[in-house]
Amino acid sequence: MxxxxxxxxxxxxxxxxxxxxxxxxxxxxxxxxxxxxxxxxxxxxxxxxxxxxxxxxxxxxxxxxxxxxxxxxxxxxxNLYGKDLQERVKIDMYAEGTRDLMDMIKILPFVSPDEKTTKLELIQSKALERYFPVYEKALSGSQYLVGDHLSCADVHLLEATLMVEEKFPSILSSFPNLQAFQARMKTIPAISKxxxxxxxxxxxxxxxxxxxxxxxxxx
The missing domain is CATH 3.40.30.10 (Glutaredoxin)
Known part of the structure; x- marks a missing residue:
């Protein structure tokens, strides 16, 4: 083992x-x-x-x-946690946002059918209005969310965007930086695998x- x-x-x-x-x-x-x-x-x-x-x-x-x-x-x-405390706290902030979004999706299988539609609408609106704009801005002119090195925040963001796309396939259509980020991340050999x-x-x-x-x- x-x-x-x-x-x-x-x-x-x-x-x-x-x-x-x-x-x-x-x-x-x-x-x-x-x-x-x-x-x-x-x-x-x-x-x-x-x-x-x-x-x-x-x-x-x-x-x-x-x-x-x-x-x-x-x-x-x-080595996925930044080079100093200032980078680490930024990574934590971005990571917490993605976890908040993913947690909303994780509870979906356990809610009643009546609740599910409302929960899905909330996830969509939060993704479009609260979460994705933050990451779109952070990735403007930058390959990674924080600094010049891949961090856990980047990995969590990829996971989160893929999870949301499973529910709303075209949700990234108005976020070109996130689309480009996703494409770059998928070329990393470990992620591709x-x-x-x-x-x-x-x-x-x-x-x-x-x-x-x-x-x-x-x-």
Whole structure:
């Protein structure tokens, strides 16, 4: 088994951004896919889950929990977190924006059909009016969101734009800088590989994923 092991469900959720960063960093990882309540309770009983929740990532002899902490650790270790504190705080701000947008999408499979239409309309309006204009401006005349080096903020932005496009295929039509950014990012070998069929990138959540999550977490 790899030195890096991810414990989560067989789906995107909070783990997908972690998969993205590891893939971009060129880190091989294995996954333990939770399918039953008993498997989750075993992690609880052996003390692996500090706050009784996943994602859980085993790496460098540690058991890491809390999504932001895991992402920041990976970004810092693999030179995806800027060159100084000023760049880091800018990266954090951009990354938090993309995570806010992605979180709105992640909850969609768990809302009622009546709520889904309203949620989708909200996602579309927020993407068009709040989030994408910020990144469009930041990428004006710049290859990356912060500084002159690829950062975790860039990786999260690519992931977020692809997720939104799955719901609204033409949503980037009025954002040429974002379109160009997407095209550049897809030429990075590690990203190109991760986007290919058969990679460890997860597909959009389906009914089986939703059912498993609800049964394992009992909600």
């Amino acid at each position: 790899s030195e890096v092991v991810l414990y989560y469900f067989d789906g995107r959720g909070q783990m997908e951004s972690i998969r993205w960063l590891l893939a971009v960093a060129g880190v091989e990882f294995d996954e333990v896919l939770l399918k039953t309540r008993e498997e989750f309770e075993k992690l609880l009983k052996d003390g692996s889950l500090m706050f009784q929740q996943v994602p859980l990532v085993e790496m460098d002899g540690m058991k890491l929990v809390q999504t932001k902490a895991i992402l920041n650790y990976i970004a810092g270790k693999y 991760f986007l290919q069929p058969g990679s460890k990138r997860k597909p959009p959540p389906d009914d089986i994923y939703v059912k498993t999550v609800k049964e394992v977490l009992r909600f």
